[in-house]
Amino acid sequence: MARSFLEYKTDAWVQWCPGCGDFGILNAIHRALAELDIDPRNLVVVGGIGCSGRTTFYVKGSNLHALHGRAIPLATGVKLANPRLKVVIAGGDGDLLGIGAGHFVAVGRRNVDITVIVFDNAVYGLTKGQAAPTLPSGVKTKALPGPNIQDAVNPLLLALASGYTFIARGYAYHTAQLKEMIKAAISHRGTALVDVLQPCPTYNNVMTNQWYEERVYYLEEEEWDPVVKTPEEYRRKVPLIAAKMLEWGDRIPLGVFLKDETKEPFEERLERQMPGYMDNPPSSRPISVDGYPLADPWKVFEEKVVKKVEASY
Amino acid sequence: MVDLKILIGGPQGGGIESAGQIALKAFVLKGYHVLGSREYQSNIMGAHSYYLVRVMRRRPRALTLPVDVLVALDAESVLTHFEEVRPGGFIVYDSGTANVKASTIAPMAKPLKERLSEFFGRRGSEPTVSEALKVAEERGVTPIGLPMKQLLRRVAEATERPLASISRTVNIMGLAAGLYLAGVELEYVKDAIVAQFSAKPKIIKPNVVAASMAVEHVSELHEGLPRLEDGPLKGKQLMVATGNELVAMAKLVGGLSVQTYYPITPSSDEALYLEEHRYFELNDVAKERLGLEKMGIVVLQTEDELSAINMAIGAALAGARAATSTSGPGFSLMNEAISYAVTVEAPILITLWMRAGPSTGIPTREGQQDLLHALFSGHGDTPKIVVASGDHLEAYWDTIKALEWAERFQTPVIHLVDKYLASSMISIEKREIEPRGYPIMRALKTDGDLRYKVTEDGISPWVPLGSSTMVITGLEHTEDGFATEDPVARDAMMEKRRRKMETIKREIPEEERVRVYGARDADVVLVSWGSTKNPILSAMEALEGEGVGTRFVQIRTFFPFPEDTVSRELSEAKTVIGVEQNLLGQAAFLVRAFTGYRVRHMILKLNGRPIFDDEIVYGVKRILETGEETVVVRGGS
Numbered sequence: 001m002a003r004s005f006l007e008y009k010t011d012a013w014v015q016w017c018p019g020c021g022d023f024g025i026l027n028a029i030h031r032a033l034a035e036l037d038i039d040p041r042n043l044v045v046v047g048g049i050g051c052s053g054r055t056t057f058y059v060k061g062s063n064l065h066a067l068h069g070r071a072i073p074l075a076t077g078v079k080l081a082n083p084r085l086k087v088v089i090a091g092g093d094g095d096l097l098g099i100g101a102g103h104f105v106a107v108g109r110r111n112v113d114i115t116v117i118v119f120d121n122a123v124y125g126l127t128k129g130q131a132a133p134t135l136p137s138g139v140k141t142k143a144l145p146g147p148n149i150q151d152a153v154n155p156l157l158l159a160l161a162s163g164y165t166f167i168a169r170g171y172a173y174h175t176a177q178l179k180e181m182i183k184a185a186i187s188h189r190g191t192a193l194v195d196v197l198q199p200c201p202t203y204n205n206v207m208t209n210q211w212y213e214e215r216v217y218y219l220e221e222e223e224w225d226p227v228v229k230t231p232e233e234y235r236r237k238v239p240l241i242a243a244k245m246l247e248w249g250d251r252i253p254l255g256v257f258l259k260d261e262t263k264e265p266f267e268e269r270l271e272r273q274m275p276g277y278m279d280n281p282p283s284s285r286p287i288s289v290d291g292y293p294l295a296d297p298w299k300v301f302e303e304k305v306v307k308k309v310e311a312s313y
Numbered sequence: 314m315v316d317l318k319i320l321i322g323g324p325q326g327g328g329i330e331s332a333g334q335i336a337l338k339a340f341v342l343k344g345y346h347v348l349g350s351r352e353y354q355s356n357i358m359g360a361h362s363y364y365l366v367r368v369m370r371r372r373p374r375a376l377t378l379p380v381d382v383l384v385a386l387d388a389e390s391v392l393t394h395f396e397e398v399r400p401g402g403f404i405v406y407d408s409g410t411a412n413v414k415a416s417t418i419a420p421m422a423k424p425l426k427e428r429l430s431e432f433f434g435r436r437g438s439e440p441t442v443s444e445a446l447k448v449a450e451e452r453g454v455t456p457i458g459l460p461m462k463q464l465l466r467r468v469a470e471a472t473e474r475p476l477a478s479i480s481r482t483v484n485i486m487g488l489a490a491g492l493y494l495a496g497v498e499l500e501y502v503k504d505a506i507v508a509q510f511s512a513k514p515k516i517i518k519p520n521v522v523a524a525s526m527a528v529e530h531v532s533e534l535h536e537g538l539p540r541l542e543d544g545p546l547k548g549k550q551l552m553v554a555t556g557n558e559l560v561a562m563a564k565l566v567g568g569l570s571v572q573t574y575y576p577i578t579p580s581s582d583e584a585l586y587l588e589e590h591r592y593f594e595l596n597d598v599a600k601e602r603l604g605l606e607k608m609g610i611v612v613l614q615t616e617d618e619l620s621a622i623n624m625a626i627g628a629a630l631a632g633a634r635a636a637t638s639t640s641g642p643g644f645s646l647m648n649e650a651i652s653y654a655v656t657v658e659a660p661i662l663i664t665l666w667m668r669a670g671p672s673t674g675i676p677t678r679e680g681q682q683d684l685l686h687a688l689f690s691g692h693g694d695t696p697k698i699v700v701a702s703g704d705h706l707e708a709y710w711d712t713i714k715a716l717e718w719a720e721r722f723q724t725p726v727i728h729l730v731d732k733y734l735a736s737s738m739i740s741i742e743k744r745e746i747e748p749r750g751y752p753i754m755r756a757l758k759t760d761g762d763l764r765y766k767v768t769e770d771g772i773s774p775w776v777p778l779g780s781s782t783m784v785i786t787g788l789e790h791t792e793d794g795f796a797t798e799d800p801v802a803r804d805a806m807m808e809k810r811r812r813k814m815e816t817i818k819r820e821i822p823e824e825e826r827v828r829v830y831g832a833r834d835a836d837v838v839l840v841s842w843g844s845t846k847n848p849i850l851s852a853m854e855a856l857e858g859e860g861v862g863t864r865f866v867q868i869r870t871f872f873p874f875p876e877d878t879v880s881r882e883l884s885e886a887k888t889v890i891g892v893e894q895n896l897l898g899q900a901a902f903l904v905r906a907f908t909g910y911r912v913r914h915m916i917l918k919l920n921g922r923p924i925f926d927d928e929i930v931y932g933v934k935r936i937l938e939t940g941e942e943t944v945v946v947r948g949g950s
């Protein structure tokens with residue numbers, strides 16, 4: 001191993017509450033990056049707004065802290081401009097599945113080579129505990145005046161429907177397993193989701209560590225192969241995967257649900273459309289030669305020039 | 314002096330656009346400069362739309378009514394425009410529509426039907442095509458009926474094609490007849506048809522035959538206006554392009570490498586045109602020097618405008634030359650991100666194609682209502698550059714300059730262009746868009762690695778993402794980018810933002826930010842911005858001819874505001890008149906805010922149609938005669 005996980009820590013004070021699940025996720029991220037030996041200068045952690053989004057400041061990288069809900073498009077812009085960068089999004093369930101849900105869907109449709117880590121605590125931590133889109137209906141957490149009257153969205157199914165090619169669910173305090181999932185997600189070429197269930201000891205007094213520990217189990221404990229290699233295999237496996245994703249209650253499955261290797265990542269689509277894109281990506285391609293433009297407008301836009309054309313008709 | 318005006322009206326989807334383009338091409342081939350404008354509704358098929366064409370020896374500066382020839386491809390066009398033809402002019406119409414009543418035209422706007430009923434009621438008649446033609450005839454206009462049905466049948470026979478496939482040539486028949494009456498030989502119309510349809514050779518023949526038969530028919534009825542002599546540009550190649558297209562061209566020429574957009578009228582045509590050319594061929598020098606044949610621009614349709622602008626910001630922070638383009642409603646969605654772009658100091662260009670609001674408003678129509686919105690967009694104090702172009706070529710060059718300013722000052726630049734520029738087209742000579750004297754270069758300062766360093770000029774070293782470890786955040790931050798709420802660090806950043814604005818003001822010369830035209834000692838000074846520029850210049854010539862001297866202050870950048878020039882010009886003037894296409898007099902409001910000078914008179918146009926030069930002449934004279942504060946002009950259908 002070339003790097004120690006300590007190299008990915010920053011000297012910023014980590015401002016989360018004691019016992020917060022975010023610590024476990026941060027730890028898993030640090031270790032995953034170290035094991036993948038990613039150069040921090042080539043790493044862009046894009047954080048959302050929320051307690052979780054603060055991860056931006058706690059991982060050594062060339063990082064961006066987005067607006068609330070906009071981590072995905074911001075990160076997509078970075079990746080399209082410089083496809084050589086490793087881009088990892090760290091955002092809350094409110095950020096990515098509430099205010100930013102449209103982007104959560106769109107990134108899957110593009111299969112941009114990005115990893116989306118959802119810090120899924122079922123509450124809006126930073127704004128003091130309101131219901132997040134993943135809080136099941138009927139549940140009354142501490143800060144709510146009554147039981148939640150809106151239903152929860154299923155992040156895994158939403159990702160499946162949106163075309164994500166890697167979908168996993170982890171648990172914040174199972175750092176070793178989570179680290180492996182994050183490594184697999186980052187290594188995967190295409191849009192990857194890691195939905196991380198996490199207790200919020202301050203505001204979510206229902207879905208506590210004990211609550212989760214009593215329910216979670218790993219897909220590997222059963223027979224489970226998430227890899228899909230052909231469109232035919234995809235059609236065959238998807239109903240099983242969807243059924244597994246729906247499982248929620250006394251038992252909550254964790255692990256890699258899907259690793260779809262049939263779809264072209266967005267960067268390759270662009271390369272196909274415009275050969276040379278990867279070698280001369282927008283972030284570093286020349287824009288002129290000696291101050292003169294690369295193209296002659298009269299030639300490139302020739303169809304706008306009015307000319308007498310000889311034609312037999 | 315040649316000054317021909319032609320209006321072609323018909324249902325949307327009925328080939329009005331191609332008829333208009335063919336007309337422009339025919340005149341260009343004949344050696345003239347042209348200005349064309351498309352007026353359309355938020356509808357795909359059936360609603361009334363029209364094309365206005367003006368032809369002169371030098372480039373026409375404004376559209377105007379009445380026209381010399383109206384080509385009315387359907388009954389609604391006759392009933393909408395019959396009063397917009399000058400005495401001595403012509404109305405070409407389908408003689409099969411003579412008995413059509415306004416009340417039976419389903420797509421026609423109710424208020425127009427009511428106005429027509431009232432108008433014809435006063436004459437003791439009903440609004441029908443033939444009654445409308447009678448009114449025009451009384452005013453010295455000659456109606457020329459084309460028996461479209463019969464002509465179509467003859468074209469079908471001559472080309473041996475089924476009638477149904479020929480019916481789409483109605484637009485060309487009307488146009489060819491109209492151009493004949495305007496003095497253009499059939500030969501030019503044929504050449505223009507070939508040029509227009511060169512990519513679809515199959516439809517050339519039926520259209521050429523249709524044009525010939527229509528001309529054969531009219532020439533027996535009337536000799537039309539005197540034959541048009543060749544224009545001064547005969548034999549010279551001209552380009553005809555819309556403002557949308559010119560801005561796209563400028564982005565490509567100016568080195569843009571990422572453009573995002575979400576479809577909205579009237580901005581999407583710009584992005585789509587750029588997308589069409591996203592993988593472009595390099596010129597010989599670039600080919601040799603770079604060893605490449607082609608280069609690409611990532612042009613991406615996003616899921617919404619929130620995504621469009623955030624993606625552009627992300628791309629810019631990673632080092633791309635990035636832009637997005639939108640219109641009012643989309644720009645509203647972009648507001649939060651503009652504030653973010655200011656804070657993180659992202660060099661991005663936002664092309665804002667203004668259309669008529671409020672709300673969805675009249676989405677395909679002209680308006681200049683987003684100036685204050687652009688200037689004050691973004692929460693918190695958000696200094697940025699706001700530049701407004703006065704005409705097509707300004708829009709082209711301002712795009713190239715804005716891309717550079719965004720980088721040099723690490724700031725969002727909002728480029729205001731109005732719908733009239735978006736969908737009107739002009740003829741252009743090659744040298745006018747050839748980048749000369751304006752070097753295209755990356756302008757990012759690279760003298761260190763402390764991304765948000767507090768500097769004298771307010772500009773920090775540029776460090777793209779992926780080049781070193783760093784943090785960029787919309788939270789207030791210290792010089793290294795980390796979030797802070799420390800009061801001293803906060804003050805330092807706020808003051809840095811102020812100094813950046815001062816630097817921008819110093820480095821973009823005042824001559825670039827405001828332009829002044831006309832006589833120094835003029836009694837009347839007009840203050841305006843955006844696409845009213847050329848109509849104003851045209852009106853100034855007319856006023857001069859009537860003994861009214863005018864001067865015109867065209868404000869181009871509103872942030873930073875050209876206070877010195879505006880203040881000096883206005884304080885010395887006897888009568889100052891603002892000309893704007895918005896309710897509040899938004900530029901006048903800003904003149905007062907920045908200089909303390911109160912513009913007392915306004916000529917406003919609010920109906921969603923572009924302002925005509927003669928409306929400005931009328932407004933100025935009216936204000937001088939009556940001293941009225943506000944004159945609202947109302948031309949156009």
Ligand SMILES: Cc1ncc(C[n+]2csc(CCOP(=O)(O)OP(=O)(O)O)c2C)c(N)n1
Binds near residue numbers: 051091096123
């Ligand atoms: C546009 C906008 N609306 C509201 C907020 C306020 N806000 C800050 S964080 C947050 C919710 C965070 O919840 P989540 O994304 O689940 O993150 P967590 O704190 O739970 O990790 C909200 C609503 C904001 N910053 N921006």
Ligand SMILES: [Mg+2]
Binds near residue numbers: 093094121124
């Ligand atoms: Mg949350």
